[in-house]
Amino acid sequence: MERKIKQEVRGYRTKDGAGVNLVRVLGHRTVQEYDPILLLDSFDSTNPADYTAGFPMHPHRGIETISYVYRGFMTHRDSLGNEDTIGDGEVQWMTAGSGIMHEEKLPTAERLLGVQLWLNLPAKDKLAPPAYRSIKNSEIEEIEFDWGKLRLLAGEFEGRKGYMSKYLPLDYYDLHLKPNASVVLNTESERAVMVFTLLGDAYIGGDLVKEKTAVRLTPGDYVDIKATDKKAQVLFISSMQLDEPIAWGGPIVMNTKEELNKAFDDLKKGTFIKKTISY
Numbered sequence: 001m002e003r004k005i006k007q008e009v010r011g012y013r014t015k016d017g018a019g020v021n022l023v024r025v026l027g028h029r030t031v032q033e034y035d036p037i038l039l040l041d042s043f044d045s046t047n048p049a050d051y052t053a054g055f056p057m058h059p060h061r062g063i064e065t066i067s068y069v070y071r072g073f074m075t076h077r078d079s080l081g082n083e084d085t086i087g088d089g090e091v092q093w094m095t096a097g098s099g100i101m102h103e104e105k106l107p108t109a110e111r112l113l114g115v116q117l118w119l120n121l122p123a124k125d126k127l128a129p130p131a132y133r134s135i136k137n138s139e140i141e142e143i144e145f146d147w148g149k150l151r152l153l154a155g156e157f158e159g160r161k162g163y164m165s166k167y168l169p170l171d172y173y174d175l176h177l178k179p180n181a182s183v184v185l186n187t188e189s190e191r192a193v194m195v196f197t198l199l200g201d202a203y204i205g206g207d208l209v210k211e212k213t214a215v216r217l218t219p220g221d222y223v224d225i226k227a228t229d230k231k232a233q234v235l236f237i238s239s240m241q242l243d244e245p246i247a248w249g250g251p252i253v254m255n256t257k258e259e260l261n262k263a264f265d266d267l268k269k270g271t272f273i274k275k276t277i278s279y
Contacts, residue, residue: 003193003220004205007033011042011212017055020106021045025196025214028248033216034194035241036168038063038253039118042198042212043072048108055104059272060096061263062126062253064119064167067092067104068153068235070174070198072112078102079273082132091135091153091172093163097121097128098274099266115198115235123244123255125167127274135163147181148231150174155238158186171238175225177202182226185236192241193217195225200232 009030011023026040034040045051057077067074073087076094079101086092087109094102106112121128141152141160152162155171162172169191175183182203187193195204196214203226204215217223225234246253247260254260266272 001220002205003187003217003223005207005215006218007216009214018053020053020055021050023212031246035192036120036239037117037194037237038120040196040214041116044113046111051106051112052108054106057101057103058251059099059101059267060251061099062121063096064121065094065116066119067116069114072109073107075105075107076102078132080130080132084134086134089137093133093135095128095131097130099272100130119168120242120253121167122242126254139163147183148176148178168239173236175234175236177227177232177234179227179229179231182224184222184224186222187220187238189219189221191238193238196235198233198235200230201228202226202232202234
């Protein structure tokens with residue numbers, strides 16, 4: 001059965017952090033339809049004044065943040081002692097788990113282009129040990145096709161394996177389609193699948209989707225993605241729907257109001273950071 005568009009969300013411009021201009025696509029209003037993806041922010045600017053303010057040190061608990069910087073750079077520093085820079089096609093994967101403090105700096109570049117996802121953690125893993133991992137270009141396989149290329153950011157594609165998510169299965173592809181080219185991707189029927197048009201418009205399941213738009217797809221075994229008469233860059237994300245209650249307050253996402261209150265109480269008391277490990 002072919003997957004079709006179930007819901008479409010167009011991003012809107014806003015500011016976050018210390019004044020970073022971005023396009024917010026998914027957030028509080030979309031948590032049920034796009035489960036387990038909580039948030040999707042898109043960055044696309046050739047003006048450093050839009051983003052160099054960065055995201056000063058702040059807490060997270062109960063989620064994983066996955067940043068894909070296709071153009072430009074992002075420097076990460078956290079309470080585990082990690083400091084690392086990704087850029088020009090690389091991925092930053094941070095597990096907040098029981099609690100982490102981190103900052104993200106965005107150095108000046110010719111262009112900043114990419115996205116950050118918040119991936120929810122299952123209730124049983126909400127307090128998992130925090131960790132940080134960068135996925136460098138040397139670990140990201142680029143697979144060439146007649147229609148363009150697929151960058152395997154995480155998960156599996158037709159027997160090939162990239163970085164494997166520890167808590168939820170996640171297939172994350174960056175698709176580069178030539179003008180008028182199309183690709184049919186096979187999907188596991190039980191997976192929750194969303195697609196984001198990072199650059200250019202594209203036809204998804206036969207319907208035209210404008211740039212900087214996320215779509216949640218219906219259940220099915222495959223999806224057809226086609227470029228217009230111009231090239232397109234499309235992100236494909238597949239995971240498992242959690243169907244668990246969500247209590248979301250700022251940078252913290254738990255399952256109950258009590259857990260959320262406990263997290264903010266820990267912040268006030270200075271007990272937010274638990275015993276940690278790094279990998």
